[in-house]
Amino acid sequence: MHNYIRGIQIALNNVKRATSRRGGWRMNVKRNGSPEKNIPMQIKLLGSRRQAWRMKALLNLISTTFCDYGTDQDAWWSWYRRNKDRERADWACDALEDAGVEVLGLSLAEFIPACIEALRHVHKIVRAAAFYLLKHYTRRTAHFPVYATAGNREPHVREWRKWWSTRGIHRLGGNGGNGR
Helix, strand or coil, X not given: CHHHHHHHHHHHHHHHHHHHHHHHCXXXXXXXXXXHHHHXXXXXXXXXCXXXXXHHHHHHHHHHHCCCCCCCHXXXXXXXXXXXXXXXXXXXXXXXXXXXXXXXXXXHHHHHHXXXXXXXXXXXXXXXXXXXXXXXXXXXXXXXXXXXXXXXXHHHHHHHHHHHHHHHHHHCCCCCCCCC
């Protein structure tokens, strides 16, 4: 029983230490399996007086939604109202379409190569959206350096292309189908 009480005391001390940072509140995103659930909290944090919190919230919003409205809370709330009932994969497709990468209505055999090609795009948001879609639809856990230079990204793009042509197209049945 003594160890049980000691364990509780250690846990309470850890909570005190954790919450004493940054004025009693920690800026960690809850890991609840889907970052989409944190969007309202992140939008609220855009109005924080603390620059670090605003920037962290903005980066989280951009990486989750594949959109960039800056720190304009009204624009983000408007986006959220329009998109909260849609899937994150749809948001990623929107980002690709907005950048001129046509993916809607393609068969799987066309969709995956279009996403692989989008990994070369000049804009980070488009690369992030393409990588998300590739992971989402292929269930492949390969790494891709979204923020790296074009030269550092290229071997990864070639590896994705090789995987698709040798294994992926056969595993996913990418010889037809309708849409994503």
